[in-house]
Amino acid sequence: MKTGARILVEGLQREGVETIFGYPGGVVLPIYDELYDSPIRHILVRHEQAAAHAADGFARASGRVGVCLATSGPGACNLVTGIATAYMDSVPIVALTGQVPTSLLGNDAFQESDITGITMPITKHNYLVKRTEDLGHIVREAFFIARTGRPGPVLIDLPKDVSTREVEFEYSDSETVSLRGYQPTYRGHPKQIEKAVDLILEAERPLLYVGGGVISSDASPELVQLAETLGIPVTTTLMGLGAIPCDHPLNLGMLGMHGTRYANYAVTETDLLIAIGVRFDDRVTGKIDTFASQARIIHIDIDPAEIGKNKRVDVPIVGDAKSVLKDMIARVQKKKDYAKWHERIRSWKEKYPMRYRKDGALRPQYVIEELSALMKGEGIIVSEVGQNQMWTAQYYCFKKPRGWITSGGLGTMGYGFPAAMGAHFARPGETVFDVAGDGSFQMNIQELGTVSHYRIPVKVAILNNRFLGMVRQWQELFYDRRYSYTELPPVDFVKIANAYGIDGMRVEDPSEVRPALKAAIETEGPFVLDFRIEREENVFPMVPAGAAINEMIGGPCE
Amino acid sequence: MKPHTLSVLVENKPGVLSRVTGLFSRRGFNIESLAVGVCEEPGTSRITIVCIGDDAQIEQVMKQLNKLIDVIKVSDLTENDRVERELALIKVNAEPGSSRAEIMQLASIFRAQIIDVGAKTLVLSVAGETKKIDALEKLLRQYGVKELVRTGTIAILRGSKTVKSAK
Ligand SMILES: Cc1ncc(C[n+]2csc(CCOP(=O)(O)OP(=O)(O)O)c2C)c(N)n1
Numbered sequence: 001m002k003t004g005a006r007i008l009v010e011g012l013q014r015e016g017v018e019t020i021f022g023y024p025g026g027v028v029l030p031i032y033d034e035l036y037d038s039p040i041r042h043i044l045v046r047h048e049q050a051a052a053h054a055a056d057g058f059a060r061a062s063g064r065v066g067v068c069l070a071t072s073g074p075g076a077c078n079l080v081t082g083i084a085t086a087y088m089d090s091v092p093i094v095a096l097t098g099q100v101p102t103s104l105l106g107n108d109a110f111q112e113s114d115i116t117g118i119t120m121p122i123t124k125h126n127y128l129v130k131r132t133e134d135l136g137h138i139v140r141e142a143f144f145i146a147r148t149g150r151p152g153p154v155l156i157d158l159p160k161d162v163s164t165r166e167v168e169f170e171y172s173d174s175e176t177v178s179l180r181g182y183q184p185t186y187r188g189h190p191k192q193i194e195k196a197v198d199l200i201l202e203a204e205r206p207l208l209y210v211g212g213g214v215i216s217s218d219a220s221p222e223l224v225q226l227a228e229t230l231g232i233p234v235t236t237t238l239m240g241l242g243a244i245p246c247d248h249p250l251n252l253g254m255l256g257m258h259g260t261r262y263a264n265y266a267v268t269e270t271d272l273l274i275a276i277g278v279r280f281d282d283r284v285t286g287k288i289d290t291f292a293s294q295a296r297i298i299h300i301d302i303d304p305a306e307i308g309k310n311k312r313v314d315v316p317i318v319g320d321a322k323s324v325l326k327d328m329i330a331r332v333q334k335k336k337d338y339a340k341w342h343e344r345i346r347s348w349k350e351k352y353p354m355r356y357r358k359d360g361a362l363r364p365q366y367v368i369e370e371l372s373a374l375m376k377g378e379g380i381i382v383s384e385v386g387q388n389q390m391w392t393a394q395y396y397c398f399k400k401p402r403g404w405i406t407s408g409g410l411g412t413m414g415y416g417f418p419a420a421m422g423a424h425f426a427r428p429g430e431t432v433f434d435v436a437g438d439g440s441f442q443m444n445i446q447e448l449g450t451v452s453h454y455r456i457p458v459k460v461a462i463l464n465n466r467f468l469g470m471v472r473q474w475q476e477l478f479y480d481r482r483y484s485y486t487e488l489p490p491v492d493f494v495k496i497a498n499a500y501g502i503d504g505m506r507v508e509d510p511s512e513v514r515p516a517l518k519a520a521i522e523t524e525g526p527f528v529l530d531f532r533i534e535r536e537e538n539v540f541p542m543v544p545a546g547a548a549i550n551e552m553i554g555g556p557c558e
Numbered sequence: 559m560k561p562h563t564l565s566v567l568v569e570n571k572p573g574v575l576s577r578v579t580g581l582f583s584r585r586g587f588n589i590e591s592l593a594v595g596v597c598e599e600p601g602t603s604r605i606t607i608v609c610i611g612d613d614a615q616i617e618q619v620m621k622q623l624n625k626l627i628d629v630i631k632v633s634d635l636t637e638n639d640r641v642e643r644e645l646a647l648i649k650v651n652a653e654p655g656s657s658r659a660e661i662m663q664l665a666s667i668f669r670a671q672i673i674d675v676g677a678k679t680l681v682l683s684v685a686g687e688t689k690k691i692d693a694l695e696k697l698l699r700q701y702g703v704k705e706l707v708r709t710g711t712i713a714i715l716r717g718s719k720t721v722k723s724a725k
Contacts, residue, residue, distance in 0.1 A: 116573065117576070120573075120576065120577060120580055121580060121584050124627070125627040128572070128573070130572075145627060179627060180569075180630050180723050181568075181569060181626070181627055181628050181629050181630040181631075182627045303625070304621050304624070305618065305621035305622050305624070305625055308614070308617065308618075309618060
């Protein structure tokens with residue numbers, strides 16, 4: 001006989017789970033008691049939101065499923081932002097929540113909340129387990145659903161009596177998951193792939209537009225191979241950074257609201273847009289009617305609902321990016337000469353490089369460039385949300401997939417620091433940096449406690465402008481500089497770090513940037529760097545909301 | 559923009575209806591009518607949904623429905639040869655005397671049944687296409703409809719074609 005809690009913990013082990021992030025409470029005590037003697041390591045966070053983000057960071061860095069655990073009611077509700085973040089960026093996590101005993105369900109019992117109801121719109125699927133007998137199978141199904149097809153978060157809600165009840169239970173190795181309502185398509189349709197290849201060979205000005213789907217399907221090598229074989233330039237979304245090395249001659253960098261001018265001009269002039277693992281998000285497309293309006297569009301995505309959702313597509317291909325790219329490469333024989341197109345792109349690149357002012361002030365772009373130079377494309381860079389995120393996306397040279405972790409879809413402030421903790425457990429030997437804003441960092445600053453407790457060697461680089469910078473930038477540009485509630489009083493982050501037993505350093509001059517970053521990297525444990533940057537620095541270029549993406553403001557011609 | 563009749567085969571599990579209807583509301587799709595019941599395959603239910611939208615919207619509705627793990631199959635019956643029925647129960651004012659006779663006459667023309675006779679009311683039961691029920695309802699309004707209950711449309715394909723899971 002086994003209790004539900006035991007079945008759960010065994011199930012987690014069978015799914016290969018080594019680390020979970022959580023926070024205890026009354027109804028999950030049976031699970032915590034089971035964890036006490038289990039080989040699974042539990043990391044006690046300081047707020048459940050951080051547990052969900054850490055599971056998410058773990059998943060993005062490793063390509064495996066991240067797991068978090070919280071108690072019922074307030075604990076479960078605190079996971080919500082983290083689950084929604086994972087949902088928007090298609091990240092595989094399994095969230096475990098405790099629930100009041102089945103006999104009290106629906107009675108507004110102490111610490112009851114309808115977490116399956118609450119998370120229905122932000123999970124790929126969720127379960128309220130009513131019978132201990134079903135638990136083993138549900139755990140297996142949950143992991144299967146989270147990591148297959150278009151990945152996403154799955155929640156399992158466990159009433160206390162379900163985890164304490166004992167039933168006869170043995171895992172069988174032959175058990176497999178088969179769901180008649182869930183049959184993802186991995187192979188692209190050969191006819192469609194053929195059509196796509198024909199279009200590519202006909203095109204004069206093709207462009208690859210790639211996103212997070214290429215990262216999550218580990219399709220970078222195939223992407224680079226296809227681009228190189230045919231000589232097609234590539235632009236990536238925020239989520240796609242690292243899919244092709246930043247310094248690859250075919251790479252145009254990021255497109256969209258804060259993309260490079262040359263990427264956005266290329267999208268505007270391309271006659272064939274090959275979209276892979278992207279969803280034509282409004283932050284990317286700007287005014288949708290004018291986005292790639294001269295182009296025919298090939299769209300490759302594992303989720304059929306993404307194809308044609310925002311933009312009409314000429315050749316839809318439902319399938320896994322890696323598999324479809326392989327099939328495409330196998331069909332590509334002739335190489336076409338897109339010389340005129342490359343020439344045009346080169347002239348844009350020369351005319352509109354990414355540039356910022358170098359006048360002796362401490363500018364965030366410089367901090368990022370220095371960080372990039374020191375890291376040499378190794379390690380993991382995580383960001384918060386706002387200007388810090390965009391500067392990192394623009395000025396950091398990402399060389400590998402899964403080296404960049406950021407909240408793209410939901411844009412969750414406070415995501416970066418806990419996600420960085422999770423990323424460390426996925427790849428313990430590597431340097432992990434959280435590039436933060438002073439606003440965002442204060443949204444989960446309590447995790448300094450967790451980092452200190454377990455000596456998690458996460459480095460935090462705060463680009464401290466004493467503003468909610470990105471919002472202030474909008475107020476400057478579109479609200480006549482009326483800085484309504486976006487100024488933050490200065491905080492001594494080094495002192496706060498010290499209070500938690502963590503080393504830190506404040507930096508005010510450009511000359512100190514490199515030594516400070518070096519010190520952080522060379523310190524064994526966690527480290528907090530407080531960069532007092534120019535207060536009113538802006539992120540440029542920028543496409544104003546609702547404009548076409550070639551109508552950019554700012555940049556080198558500011 | 560026209561009404562589409564969708565037939566949705568789902569697992570008979572708790573919360574499925576709420577997943578389906580929740581999807582409509584949060585994605586801004588409108589439901590005109592919805593009817594649910596168990597069906598021939600054990601463990602499954604069939605939901606018939608009538609919703610209005612252009613082709614792109616309906617395609618998106620169907621794709622989003624298909625993404626739900628508990629949804630087995632979604633079919634748009636609109637372009638197919640099908641039969642549709644709805645059942646309505648209508649309680650209408652009917653003072654003994656002339657109006658009562660008129661209502662009973664209307665009922666027989668519409669093949670509605672009188673299923674309850676009260677001192678001052680009649681209850682009619684009528685099945686048929688939505689348009690027919692609308693027409694009868696309109697005629698009965700002049701007598702005073704006290705209460706009206708409709709089931710929402712259900713639909714099935716003509717001939718041997720069926721809406722079933724792939725296996
Ligand atoms: C949880 C949350 N609340 C509000 C916002 C809206 N928002 C977007 S950027 C931003 C300012 C971020 O400020 P900070 O973290 O200091 O970074 P900076 O832009 O200065 O680099 C805000 C408030 C958000 N994205 N997430």
